[in-house]
Amino acid sequence: MKRKVTLKQIAKELDVSISTVSKALRNSPEIGEDTKQKVQAFAKFYNYKPNNIALSLKNKKTKTIGIIIPEIVHHFFATVISGIEQVANENGYNVIVCLSNESFDKEVINMEILANGSTDGFIMSLSKETQQKKDFHHIQEVINQGMPVVMFDRITNDVLCDKVIIDDQLAAYEAVDFLVAKGFKNIALVTTVDYVSVGRLRTDGYINALNDHDIPVHEDMIVKIEDIEGCASKIEALLKDKRPDAIFAVNELFAVTSIKLAAKMGIKIPEELSVIGFTDGIISQFSSPSITTVSQNGIYMGGRAAKMLIERLEMEEEEENEQYRTELIETHLVERESTSTM
């Protein structure tokens, strides 16, 4: 019996990207005729079934929700899953999780697998690479097939669907405002590169807060981290050359790394340096000093996302054109040992 061929294998065989194969199979005008014919012929020969099989299954409910997240080593995504699980189970739904590992290709493959009759709908947070590429055809595809999608945290405005987010800009603004109120002026930012939507929004919040307090924004007080491996040397240089009195870090790994590096350099926390993180995970709670942080409430966020998806799954047909909603989750600052007054 012929084994089922996957998108990935077709892409490899024809030496094109997974995205190209996926688009060619959907007859996208973005793909040249030649490539389209080649891909379609290949797929036909190997009896490839694209996930529009989901169409025919539209009325066969699986009572299962598919979650696609970038990774789970960050505690935040683990808490969101817990929140989704809880509300899903209360409503008689099960949950399946797939990881994109920050890869666009894996995100596409995961959607293909789960849309293939395994789930009724999706809750997802975009991979870094997807945000960078701005290619969302795989998500649009499942929505067109009638499978609802709820995005959370890392979202895009290019896809119309329900969304659950925190007001990242406001949350960052409030964190920096808190530092200014404590008397700090020389405040550094440790953030992600700009294509990560939440990183960019938190950066904007930092800049707005400084502007509103008439504190000049210095580009060299803003450190943008591409990946966690390169993070230490950049933060070390910041601490050494700029001697900030406070740091706002856009996630807890950046925060705890700043604290560890400062301690190694003999900078006392919080006496000589105050640090605020983002995401109230186990690192913030258990590190010493424990870390003052913006709490995102991942469990609540997951629960709300599950509620939105289930409501949409259980809508009667006449309601189905109801407008998509974007729900803002409130954050709050948890004050701990890593901050003091100037």
Added chain:
Amino acid sequence: MKRKVTLKQIAKELDVSISTVSKALRNSPEIGEDTKQKVQAFAKFYNYKPNNIALSLKNKKTKTIGIIIPEIVHHFFATVISGIEQVANENGYNVIVCLSNESFDKEVINMEILANGSTDGFIMSLSKETQQKKDFHHIQEVINQGMPVVMFDRITNDVLCDKVIIDDQLAAYEAVDFLVAKGFKNIALVTTVDYVSVGRLRTDGYINALNDHDIPVHEDMIVKIEDIEGCASKIEALLKDKRPDAIFAVNELFAVTSIKLAAKMGIKIPEELSVIGFTDGIISQFSSPSITTVSQNGIYMGGRAAKMLIERLEMEEEEENEQYRTELIETHLVERESTSTM
């Protein structure tokens, strides 16, 4: 169109357990005739499809591996998933994760969902409740249907399948031996209740190490934790009443909680109390003092489990009777700031 009925709904409707429904549908002799007939009639009426649908799909490879784990808030399971992902992807397999949340019922439901044509085989770690109930029929079931299962970490000897474990007893022995070599005699153990297999084995290792060094084992130096919520008061009582000079904790949450509570009571670490944990996760690395720990190498463990499963999935039929293997993963001690010499 009738919605698909689930095991859970049948159980609720008939006011019996999910396990009973599952067994009744398989005509198990453990279930009374009356119940069997009732369950089977109900399932038939609602057109319930048990997962022996997987049988007919035996030759239709999905190239997907199903993972069922108790929870993901513990960093250990997250690292195992990363390890599985890596090896699976290298071999052209995808990965789907379901959480049992330490519940037997959820474990059964997850297996049912994933065995229903979504995956070729399973990598799993048992839920606490499954270990307590010693009911493994759902696992035996999928194996009988020709879907291979690899168990890791929390395993049972009651099911014949491939397994990847660390030698928990030896690892615990070595940790306690390390403390004795440092001059400590008054060594306490913070462990789980006995039905958690890894907790019991680590407890045995602790006792053996003390015995081999002719140090008496005092029952009141052994604290057995049922759930994390009740953990603080028990450890506090231990620190106050027994004043150990060293603690061996069977996971990192117990270790960091011991350290935090000791610090609160004014006990200096490592000067007045040495602490060793188990699992080299982010807590051990980032807490201050950083924690000396038995490293389980979850990534390697996950990789080995994936390798074993894929090998079995890709066996030719004539090899299929090859004996099951249990692979022992080596652990090693990572020495950090939480231990000193007596």
